[in-house]
Amino acid sequence: MNLELSEEQTAVRRLAREFTEREIAPYAADWDRAESVDRSIVRKLGDLGFLGLTVPEQYGGSGGDHLAYALVTEELGRGDSAVRGIVSVSLGLVAKTIAAWGTEEQKQAWLPRLCSGEALGCFGLTEPDTGSDAGNLTTRATREGDEYVLGGSKMFITNGTWADVVLLFARTNAEPGHRGVSAFLVPADSPGLTRREIHGKLGLRGQATAELALDGVRVPAGAMLGPEGKGFSVAMSALAKGRMSVAAGCVGIAQAALDAAVAYAGRREQFGKPIARHQLVQELIADISVDVDAARLLTWRVADLIDRGQSFATEASTAKLFASEAAVRAASNALQVHGGYGYIDEYPAGKLLRDARVMTLYEGTSQIQKLLIGRARTGVSAF
């Protein structure tokens, strides 16, 4: 793998960095306190092509490779994970999945709008009683003539109240486990679909996370994404690639932690010298720096494998596991460098730690990533 970025990748990273410094970072703390990012950010992301990366231009996408996508998600994550998550879900989990599995009609119907930011997507897999064990979901899709009728509920859905389309997973036959699951593209304004925003999150407060309730929601049979009974494969293929963008977002958090720790250590003086000159403070900073580099390299490896058409699922689990745990460590170490001031929300370390904490939970917890890696290495499943 060549670690030197191409001209195009360097340019897109610069664009994302400048955009983040101008349009995101100055407002992130206020959005966190207000529990909502400014919705105009979605159109701005679309205008720059950040909601269409890797999607073919014929469908309104902005093309580019997965390394460019990782670079952009890192920069957005460095500014505000709440914004990064909007992209990772609407583009990473929804638009890219439509591009991979959709019919021509589905691609034409949704991709141009999703890539421009005119519409947002959300990913409805988790339910109140099935999180890690998503294959046992109970939302039902019953065939009635040319339609399916959907009933059930979904939990913790990112972009849930903002989305225009839900990539929804539901059981189409009585067979237990993942074989009975199919995927659907459900317009969010469908009669019978209600959405309730979940408040009081520890982090990612600027992001709209919602509970969805479906009661007699009717969609045409043509709303099914991928073959009947293959919904779990659709979900797992989305999540495998999605883990790369979560990992990249975590690199962004760790990099922001490093930047904040270095800046503070240079100006705060104790015992008559900047704390950066105390060896144990340098140790904290060195630990963050190693985490940033290691997480970034693991993430880039996944991007490189995807772009070369190689298998990447175990490497994506490895990157997501390491980068999410590293982001939590890095943010916690940065908070330590700030002493008591780190505990006050005027400084960025606290928000970085709160935002990082969910990364070891969603898109497969750290325990689930370990089981996936263990299964790949041993050939034996512990699920």
Ligand SMILES: Cc1cc2nc3c(=O)[nH]c(=O)nc-3n(C[C@H](O)[C@H](O)[C@H](O)COP(=O)(O)OP(=O)(O)OC[C@H]3O[C@@H](n4cnc5c(N)ncnc54)[C@H](O)[C@@H]3O)c2cc1C
């Ligand atoms: C802010 C936020 C946003 C989210 N966004 C989305 C979204 O957009 N779409 C969506 O579908 N979901 C979303 N989720 C849901 C998320 O993916 C789930 O929370 C996650 O998969 C874990 O499921 P759970 O919360 O039910 O925990 P559980 O599955 O109940 O797990 C509880 C604990 O048990 C452990 N555990 C479970 N099974 C095993 C096992 N076999 N071996 C060892 N340990 C195990 C877990 O690691 C965890 O520590 C989001 C969650 C949050 C908090």
